[in-house]
Amino acid sequence: MQNTFPLWKNLLILIIFMVGLVYALPNLYGDDPSVQVSSTRETKVEQAQADLVESAIKAAGFGVKSFEFKEGRVLVRFNNTDDQLKAADLLRDKLGSDYTVALNLAPVTPEWLQSLGAKAMYLGLDLRGGVHFLLEVDMDAAVKQAEERYNEDVRLALRSAKIHYHSVSKDNGYIKVKLKSADEKPALLSLLGKDFRTLDLTEPAAQDEVWLKLSEAEIREIKKFAVAQNMTTLRNRVNELGVAEPVIQQQGQDRIVVQLPGVQDTARAKEILGTTATLEYRLVDVEHDVQKAVRGQVPVASRLYYDKNGSPILLDRRVIVTGDQIVDASSGMDQDGQPMVSITLNGVGATKMGKITQANIGRPMAVVFIEYKVNTKVINGQKVFHKEKVEKVISVATIRDAFSKRFQTTGLDSPEEARNLALLLRAGALAAPVDIVEERTVGPSLGQDNINKGVTSATVGFVLVLAFMAVYYRLFGVVANIALAFNVVILVAILSMLQATLTLPGIAGIVLTVGMSVDANVLIFERIREEIRNGNSPQSSIFLGYEKAFATIFDSNLTTLLTAIMLFVFGSGSVKGFAVTLSIGILTSMFTATVGSRMIINWIYGNRRVEKLSI
Structure with a gap:
């Protein structure tokens, strides 16, 4: 009897190993502590x-590895944190608020690997660390914000229905x-039954009064939406920090856990996460003189704002609708090839928008961005946080036709601005304020210490296993060791291709x-020894x-x-991190133990007469 694999199976196993080796390699190169400078919505990095x-950093004498400028972003790599x-x-300090300066850990992966x-x-x-x-x-x-919205909605509905x-x-x-x-009253009850069934x-x-209250089901939906919307908003805001693979997940009914690996600037993280923002759609007042309003003569039914260029x-x-009534927004091009944002409103917002636009065709409408920024000041050596309200008009477009649930916002300067505006409309507003009730910092040195200990434990365990197998099973043990290394390479490659997050429990799963x-x-x-006996x-x-050993291996690994x-x-x-590495590791170990090691044994013993096995 000869033990051989067909050529195609040998080639397939070798290809799997080579692909695994290539995609596992980037983990050997590490990261550089870096600073990334990118544009805000109004400005671009030229x-x-x-x-x-570059000149500012060189003048300060910092130890710089390299400067990179591509795709409208500046990435500066440093020798130390x-x-x-x-x-x-x-x-x-140099660039001000017009640009986003984010701390980052930039990979040192060679370009030929990145191209793959x-x-x-x-x-x-x-x-x-982070x-x-x-x-x-x-x-x-x-809940109070929802009550305010319903209060205004009911008032507007009464006016539209001409109910005094x-x-x-x-x-x-x-x-x-x-x-x-x-x-x-009958007309009021009919209206409420039609438009305010929640x-x-x-x-x-x-007899001349009716009291309305949010139902328990509506309150539960409001609270559920507040958490979900805030998680989406926080996830997009975290992008400003340049964080790779943040963890943002719900804990309980009203709490959100945010973990930002690699972030060393806690104050900056607080500024981003603690900011409360919203959006409003308002009609433009074309009847009064804006210059008089600038001089202080603002009409009673109007308010003075400034656009992104500083013009009044x-x-x-x-207010027509607010950002929390927007359920979807996407950017694209209109029929004239101009950038636009397509917007979808919820039921209440659609009703209000339809009635307002029907009565104001040809009149311009504005989108107002309202933000409560948390700024940091150093007073007596201590960092102090204070909120600042910022209001500005980010878009003005003329109402061409009546619309309600779905419509387009045009008048944007570029496709990039349209994409940013769509992002802002989808998740730029927190549905409810958030408070930071707990904060923990893991320093880069502690994180590196965890890595070192994790790698040391894995290495010691790996070496001890290699030594035992080589001594106890001789040549077959050496083959098992090669298959074991093969297994670790494929496991790391799969985790890298999936862009999984490796944690300390994940290292335990690998061990x-x-x-x-x-x-x-x-x-x-042992089964081979038994057959020889x-x-x-x-x-x-x-x-x-x-x-004969395959059934036992399959059964134990399946459980x-x-x-x-x-x-x-x-x-x-x-726990999830441990489970991911363990699950993938089980599948790769079955492959390498039953197929990989057998291929090598076949190469050694398969095509010759054998009197004795080194086992």
Whole structure:
């Protein structure tokens, strides 16, 4: 009997190993502490700004590895984190708020690997260092904001339906509608049943009054939406920090966990996460003189704003819709080839927009961005945070036709501005304020210490296993060691291709995988020994050893795989990291132990007469 694989199977195994080796390589190169300078929505990074960044850093004498300027971004690599932090502070002072200066860890992967799409695994907070925030969503504020919206919506609906009312007011969670005459009540009830079915209705003793209140189901939806919207908003804001693979997940009913691996500037992270922003659509006041408003003569029904170029613009005091009524936004080109943003509103917002635009065709409408920035000042050596309200008009477009649920915003300067505006409309507004209730910082040195200890533990375990296998199973043990190295390479390659986040529990999963892989080889080799003791020939023993041990290996690995899947489904955070590496490791170990090692054994023993096996 000869033990051989067909040529195609040998080539397939070798190709898998070579591909795995290529995609595992980026993890050997590491990262450079870097500072990234990118544009805000209103400005772009040009060559002049890139030259300014380079000259400022060179003048300060920081240890710089390289300057890179491409795709409208400047990336400066440094020799150490101290120079990185000092340079970031210097550039923020030099460039001001027109540009985003973010700390980053830039990979040192060679270009030929990058061209193949090969990237290193992301490192989690415990390995890379960074900051951990626990944010609490102000649910009461979310409900109050909803009550304010419904209060305005009811008032507008009454006017549109020509139902005469004395007052619409909020009182202790109720929206109280007082009519001018009890005769108007049937019309009011009909309107409420049609447009405000989510509100609970109460009829007090007074015949000319109706009280409305948010239903329990509506309150639950509002709170659920507030958390979901805030998570989306925070995820997009984190992009400003240049963070790779942040962790943003819900904890409980009203809390959000935010982990930012690699972030060393905690103050900057707080400024980004703590900012509260919203959007408003308002009609432009074309009847009054904006210059008089600038001089202080602002009409009662209007408000004075400024656009992104600093020019004054007079807007209607009445708000049409706000950002939290936008359910979707996407950028593109209109029929004339001009950049535009396509917007979708929810039901209430669509109704309001339809009625307003129907009555104001030909009139310009503006988008107002309102932001509460958290700025940092150093007072008596201490960092102090204070909120600053910023309001500006980011877009003005003429209403060409009546529209409601879906419409387009035009008048934008570039496709890039359209993309940024769409992003802002989709997730630029926090649905409710958030408070940072817990903050933890993992320093880069501690993260590096975790990496060193994790690598040391994996290396020591790996070497001990290699030594045991080589001594106890001789040549077959050496083959098992080669298959084991093959297994680790493929495992790391798959994790890198999936861009998984490696954590300390993930390293534990890799170490356990090493043991699982060797366990499979031990089962095979002991079975081969047993067949030899039963009097079978060496070639038959090899064949029977691999064939008969497979069922046991498959059974034991399947049960472990099912356990790992359950850990991933029901676990969270670090448990998921352990489950991911263990699950992938089980599959790769089965492949390398039953196929990879057998290919090598076939090369050694398969095509010759064998009297004795080195096992």
